[in-house]
Amino acid sequence: MKNIVFLSALLFGFASCTNVTFVSPQPEFLSPLSGIPEKYQGEFVFASNDTDQGVNIITETTVNGISIFSDSVVVKTRGNYFYINLLDDKGNYELYVFKQIAYLNYEKIYAVFPNVKKEKLHLFNIIEDWTCNNGKQCYLLDEVNVNQFNLLVNSSFDDEKIELKRLN
Numbered sequence: 001m002k003n004i005v006f007l008s009a010l011l012f013g014f015a016s017c018t019n020v021t022f023v024s025p026q027p028e029f030l031s032p033l034s035g036i037p038e039k040y041q042g043e044f045v046f047a048s049n050d051t052d053q054g055v056n057i058i059t060e061t062t063v064n065g066i067s068i069f070s071d072s073v074v075v076k077t078r079g080n081y082f083y084i085n086l087l088d089d090k091g092n093y094e095l096y097v098f099k100q101i102a103y104l105n106y107e108k109i110y111a112v113f114p115n116v117k118k119e120k121l122h123l124f125n126i127i128e129d130w131t132c133n134n135g136k137q138c139y140l141l142d143e144v145n146v147n148q149f150n151l152l153v154n155s156s157f158d159d160e161k162i163e164l165k166r167l168n
Contacts, residue, residue, distance in 0.1 A: 017113035029145075029146055033077060055167065056164075109166065
């Protein structure tokens with residue numbers, strides 16, 4: 001439990017970048033992993049030096065010391081995208097999306113924070129909305145299909161992303 005608090009605190013600084021949570025782990029159309037692929041394992045820091053978020057460690061079965069076999073963390077992958085779903089105190093999932101671009105000796109990893117834009121609200125099944133701590137309007141989404149999920153991630157990737165650096 002102490003580790004989930006640490007992980008949540010680590011990613012909490014970036015929670016203000018997103019305005020959505022989910023009823024179930026995302027993407028719904030993928031099964032959870034029983035082991036994290038090697039290409040996503042290692043020690044990572046956010047490349048921007050203006051945040052003091054520390055080192056994030058991902059192993060075959062843990063994210064910052066929290067087992068992927070617990071209910072608190074659900075991880076999924078598709079292509080070059082790695083998804084970390086964290087269970088919040090309300091029983092909903094916060095989603096953190098990581099995109100890896102790698103070839104030869106080149107590697108870039110970006111953290112992406114899904115957001116629903118006001119003009120796209122009608123496209124989603126919103127079951128609850130509230131004003132977040134940062135003053136943004138936040139939404140709880142349910143039954144997110146493939147097209148909705150891709151729209152959510154791709155439009156967020158264009159707007160807000162933070163680069164990560166691999167330490168090892």
